[in-house]
Amino acid sequence: MRFGMFVPQGWRYDLVGIEPAEHWQTMLSLAEYADAPDSVWESMWVYDHFHTTPVPSATEATHEAWSLMAAFAASTSRVRVGQMCTCMSYRNPAYLAKVAATVDHVSGGRLEMGIGGGWYEYEWRAYGYGFPSIPERLGRLREGVEIMRQAWTTGSATLDGTYYQVDGAIVQPQPVQPGGIPIWIAGGGEKVTLKIAAKYASYTNFVGSPEVFTHKSEVLRAHCEKAGTDFEAITRSSEFFVVIGTDAADVAARLDRIEARVAPYLGPDATERFMAEYRAGGPATLVGTPDDIVARLEERSRLGLGYAINYFPEAAYDRSGLELFASEVVPALR
Template structure:
């Protein structure tokens, strides 16, 4: 199993209480940690969002994903960098292909392209994007991925689509990586998203119960068979909200600290609901090292090849992240 980690950028109220003037240093320090030669982390990730969640804050920061991609590309040397995931409709896809190709050069060929249809309605409307229907958002995803694929493999893109029209959009230089930047197609939609993944993806990214993960994997396999692509060549990944403690009392203490940090911004009821949804759910990796390793081992048996972990404590306390690296990762390798 391979491992990635999220760097806190404020979106999940994970930089609150830190002076905004120190945000970049906080993020950069964690990037350096992930980038260390002996690090267990193959990749580091941010989210592509503009407003905090689940409540948009008028005062708390959410740092922009692609600005961070360029900064991390220039300030690290080993770890791969990605977004989980870029919202297709937030940027023109030909422009995004150009931006990503440049970042790939700055990084020396270490960029990953996480891409999805988008979902955060309040954010869409606040920025003037409207909020198209699910079929339109997925249609934009399909056309945008085609444009980026053309741009990175041929140096230009032309498409007279329903949602995007480009005519000889030149993207030079092409990415450093042969064949273009790897696509991580995010989402488990069976009819459209997984079909796009079957055609273009090097990686998928979806979560759910073990039963849901298995079902979506079989849907992906069927799409690959219909399209004549190689299901086994696509690595399946999932994101996990992760809290690891030396024992169950330590886990409970860590969860209480996280909830106390969120409560002033969300209120007690909403904070409690968020904790239940994020840390007692199928996409949570919460417990002692042996408990977390057992959960991930179960997913590995179902075909999970890549786990990306969000540590809500990371900006304040690295001990859980370090415990995961020291005890959970070796148990799975």
């Protein structure tokens, strides 16, 4: 199994209490940790969002993903950099293809392109994008990925689509990476998203119970068979929210500290919902000791999970959870 880690950027209230002037240094320090020569982390990631969640805040920061991509590309040398995931409709796809190709050059060929249809209605409307129907958002995703693939493999893109029209959009230089930047299609929609993934993706990203993961994997396999693509060539990934401790008492103490940190900003009801993700132990969470988490990931590995991208809510304040995961979990699964 391969491993990536998220760098906190504020979206999930993971920089609160830190002065905004210190945010970049906090993020950069974690990027340098991920980039170290002896690091177990293959990749580092951010989210593509504009407003905080679960409560949009008028005062708390959410740093913009593609600005961070360029900055991280220039300030690291080994670790791969990505976003999970870029919202297709937030940027014109030909422009985004150009931006991504430039970032790939800045990084020396280390960029990953996570892309999806988008879902956070509040920020869509706040930024003036409206909030199109699911079919339209997925139609934009399909056309946008086609434009990016053309741009990165031929140096230009032309498409007279339903949602996007480009006519000889030049993207030079092409990406450093042969064949273009790897595309990660995020989402588990069975009729459209996984069909797009079967045609274009090097990676998928979806989460669910073991039963759901297995089912969606088989749906992806069927789409690959129809598209004439190789199911085994697509790496399946999932994102996990991780709280890891040396024992049960340590885990409980870490959860209590996270709750105390966000409660002044979220209020009681939103805090309860926020913490429920961790305390309930759902399919997108890895909460427990190293042995607990290894067992969960071993099960997913047997089902075909090849890449785990891990979000640590403590990372900006306490790196010990990251380090415990790196020293105890990763070696057991490699």
